[in-house]
Amino acid sequence: MANKNLSLNAIGKLVESEKFLENTEYVAQFLLGKLLIVDSNGCLLGGRISETEAYLAKDDEASHSFRGKTQRNAAMFANGGTIYVYRSYGVHYCMNIVSESENIGAAVLIRSIIPLLGVEIMKFNRKTENLKILCNGPGKLTQALGITIYDNYKIINESNIFLLDDGCKPDFMATKRIGISKSIDLPLRFVII
Template sequence: MILDKEFYKQDTITVANALLGAYLVHESSEGVTCGKIVETEAYLWGDPACHAYRSKTVRNATMFGPEGYAYVYQIYGIHHCVNVVTAPEGVGEAVLIRALEPISGIELMQLRRKVGVFKQLCNGPGKLVQAMEITRSMDGISLMQPPFYILSPDTYPQHNLPFEIVTTTRIGITQGANLPYRFYIKGHPCVSYPVKLKATLQ
């Protein structure tokens, strides 16, 4: 089942946790790719690491839109990242999808990434975007309908195994680096990095 508007209306931290175990799907002209979300990061209003911290700009405008839409931006002039917009319209908050476990379309992911090692296909925000062929042109599109959407964790029972969530600090930022807004599935091989600082289990 595709996650609906009510799911994304929850507070951003709740969404960041609840997305773990859900499935990101992209139906492209080359084929369908699907990955289980195993790591996320939350970015909140008033958070100095959040793109919306200072004001609304052309780059971050999607963050201020309605919940359940994709916010796609470029970093370092090379890689793109995909986020899920949360919070009411006019409030800039989002959840970064940081790592996936490849579920289907794996050969296509390997071709796009030019990597054969399974756990390295989507173990980072730039990597998963390349593997799933998520582009800047997808910024602002709905995640609640094809071709780009998120399925609930119970969609694939064979992959929906019990797990514990690790809560820790985010990666690759200087401001707000002490905030415990990163969440991942404990012990999962496709997580981008192990614990950065002190972590807690939920």
Template sequence: MTSRFHKLSRSFYARSTLEVAADVVGKYIVYDSPDGKLVARIVEVEAYVGQDDPACHAAQGRTRRNEIMFGPPGYAYVYFIYGMYHCLNFVTEPENHAAALLLRAAEPVEGIDIMSRLSPGKKPIDLLSGPGKFCRSFGLTREQNGIDLCGDTLWLEDRHEPQPEIVRMSRIGIKEGQDRLWRFCDQNSPAVAHHS
């Protein structure tokens, strides 16, 4: 039998970041990790869009850290923050348009035992309910920066579920650019920060 699950192709990412953001909520992220297969349902993302977005890492131009954002779409951008956490992004828009989606929260689906080993003492719903927690529970670090999301290691899947009810909110943890409603959430997910 053929799989009902469809890996998202490069063209999915090669669009306006806000379009991709609205579409990516409710999709699944799959990681063929060294410890086993991990699957989660995406419920919260934030858009960071190019040179005109003061909160975007690419706002000050190209650097060693952010260069993956300037490349072609459909790649993973992983960075280290606050001395102890990592954050995962999906690069969007055509090459030289530096933009990405920050994965803020997801619901664990498969490999919960593995995630719990990486983040001890957490209830399943709290394993992936934040960008730092997601990377910790998935075992993602800067070693995974630059992975091709159209390859066989880390990718997104459409599992053909009904489109979730999406609410747009202000982005979290930034000083400038809070006027833009560029946080996209599944309104009904218990893993979403119910913050303003």
């Protein structure tokens, strides 16, 4: 425990929990360049967030929260900083970080990270040696990091999943979101340039 915090402190400082209470588009942009790190049985896995998408509480038909709270999306209505994981296409898991306050229903989907820590373990988890395709998709990064539905409802920085700020302030651009069929024109996808 003390060791883990020591090694995390050497990488950067934990993102303050109040940050997740800000509005969702801001959180989605803020998360770019931050380090997403998972303590997997004592091994640190993770990398730098390079792509996010905002899913809003209001007027966003593509958001899981659009039709209200259900058993599946309940974590999305928890307080900002909660992790919302769901199964996608019956095959993969996708990971979101809830934004804003309790009962709002907004979150940021982590779409891609640049692998930095525990690369050999992530290669094993993904069954590939190719760094380019290790974590470059929402289903891929959860597989690389070992994130599953059991991580649903965990709290960032109060579990084995951490967000760190090492001072990186990347340039980014906004584009349309990917892989959805409703509200497809909203510029709510953010990518490091």
